[in-house]
């Protein structure tokens with residue numbers, strides 16, 4: 001990984017969870033605009049896991065068939081079975097986190113270095129477990145509404161969700177900045193929400209605003225967040 005801050009003052013990155021069928025459309029849109037995303041996946045679940053969002057079925061992808069789909073983006077841990085991490089025994093925590101990392105490595109051929117907390121839930125034991133298995137950043141759902149570089153990457157706070165009322169105001173602020181220090185804009189969500197809320201045009205409008213800028217580095221979460229560690 002290269003240190004993007006040598007060439008750029010701003011970085012844009014996306015983080016999408018749960019590996020569902022709407023990711024196919026999301027990847028197409030990301031690729032059309034040159035955007036990079038991290039996909040947080042649950043390797044212990046498959047297309048038999050179906051749930052409802054706004055009255056429509058949401059189905060997981062078969063991850064055994066997704067290597068080509070996600071090529072060029074980052075694969076990260078989201079828990080083998082999408083469990084809340086706060087009430088698990090040490091053995092169950094190991095299966096949920098180390099088990100997911102191992103299986104995703106087999107499925108995608110690269111070892112994940114990041115994760116996103118299922119339901120946004122974590123405790124100190126979960127954070128320590130992640131540290132012990134070599135996970136270097138973990139995304140919460142605690143929106144910062146900020147672009148400042150963060151140092152506690154196992155409690156990483158994204159800038160905002162794509163449905164945040166401030167999304168476009170934040171994007172305009174990000175574009176207008178001429179910062180001395182590196183700035184990171186991280187947007188998160190679930191692609192099935194774009195189906196359920198019928199607002200793919202919202203994300204496309206954001207991509208059109210932010211795409212193709214010379215001063216912005218477009219990278220995965222790992223590429224954007226770990227630039228300091230890469231210097232070591």
Ligand SMILES: [Zn+2]
Nearest residue numbers: 017018118119
């Ligand atoms: Zn999730």
